[in-house]
Amino acid sequence: MTDLQTPAREAVTGPSLPGLVEGYATLPDRFHARALPEPVSAPMLIKLNEALAYELRLDLGGFATDDLAALFSGNAVSASSRPIAMAYAGHQFGNFVPQLGDGRAILLGEVTDIHGRRRDIQLKGSGQTAFSRGGDGRAAIGPVLREYIVSxxxxxxxxxxxxxxxxxxxxxxVYREQRLPGAILTRVAASHVRIGTFQYFAARGDTDGVKILADHVIARLYPALAQGADRYAALFAAVVNAQADLIARWMHLGFIHGVMNTDNMAISGETIDYGPCAFMDAYDPATVFSSIDQYGRYAFANQPPIGQWNLARFAETLLPLFSENQDAAVERAQSILGEFKPRFEETFLKGMRAKLGLLTEREEDGALARGLFDTMAKGGADFTLTFRSLGDDVLALADGTANGKTRALFSDPAAFDAWAALWRDRLAQEPGDASARRAAMNAVNPKYIPRNHRVEAVIAAAVDQGDYQPFEELLAVVTKPFDEQPDMAAYAEPPQMHERVLQTFCGT
Structure with missing residues (x-):
């Protein structure tokens, strides 16, 4: 990789991102390859996230639209930036690939936001890098809009x-199965370091590289651990907890990542790499959308065990840092990894109690939640609408005067009635006012999600007509997911049979 550090052309400097510094690019050369964005012919700004720009302390108000288009296409590079592609490896569908890396993404640098947090700024779809492996390094407009909306x-x-x-x-x-218009996304993350980044160095026997990376991650993401004698084990424990909590949140919302490879799991505990992701409509734990997941490895219900499997691969990279004694290191790793399942279950059940309007804890709550999921699966009920309707029906269901409207979502309403009777009995043991409970439930059970058929309609409008108004409208709706928005009520509805989208695609 050394001979790939210096691109053949020079960067065109232009308007600078305020406060941008090199960050990860200051690590040794083997951590990354120098990579300049490839120019594009006619950059046009589709969307600037002004609220996020403010959060990042990026004062862009005085920039002309053409300057913003040049900056966020990579046609112009901030003078303070040293653009790089990060090196990493990864298990892809269970198979280890020792060198992957940013094949179509370029890290521009990092800024410090209004909360004092350091945040990466990266271009995605900005051209070939040393890690492109024959790919074009570009992105089509569809995957870019999908990632923007869903993230x-x-x-x-x-x-x-x-x-x-x-x-x-x-x-x-860009050319995939067909000729498509190209686009570039500017992505922001607490860090783009992945489990696969650690695997890259471990696979090469580069223990010093693993240690440098671990120290970088601790300083960047978990600074409270820096002075601890057992800081690398503490780092692993922190990542285990972060991933357990993250995946539990996915499960609360019916979200399916689609490609949970180790190179797509961020050490920060952020959801990263929105490729064939989707929110399910009718609940089915075996739901898979990704066109490349032919055997359901990353199906909805498999996400927690896959998360733990990926974390085991992370532990393997850290063993030399845990202890010089191999047996002691393995024992330490297994002990920490064993906390994933109880942490996930604790976070998941806590969230389910909130979704069901339960403020207190009782032993039977887990069975109550599982019973609802079983009933939803058998009844083909819509995931999002079921939980939202429970909030709307809580007044009727709590006092037993009616069964509410949720039952109409089930193919066998009587089966829902049987579960609702158990829920009503459980609510009777709860303190508090039913109207306050409904408000609390509606604050955690969204009415609006980026449903697949809506996202695909946005993409079709952009590709076929160059029309971005549907994108703007859907984005406005789903970024206020808990609000009623009466004029946009149609966006809450599941697809009709002819509107269903059964497959999603990575876009590479």
């Missing part, structure tokens, strides 16, 4: 996630 919806839902700062149409085609 911003996840942020509004309170899920740790990378964010979308801007998207630009390039004016150049």
């Amino acid at each position: 911003e919806a996840m942020a509004a839902l309170g899920v740790p996630t990378t964010r979308s700062l801007a998207t630009v149409a390039t004016g150049d085609p």
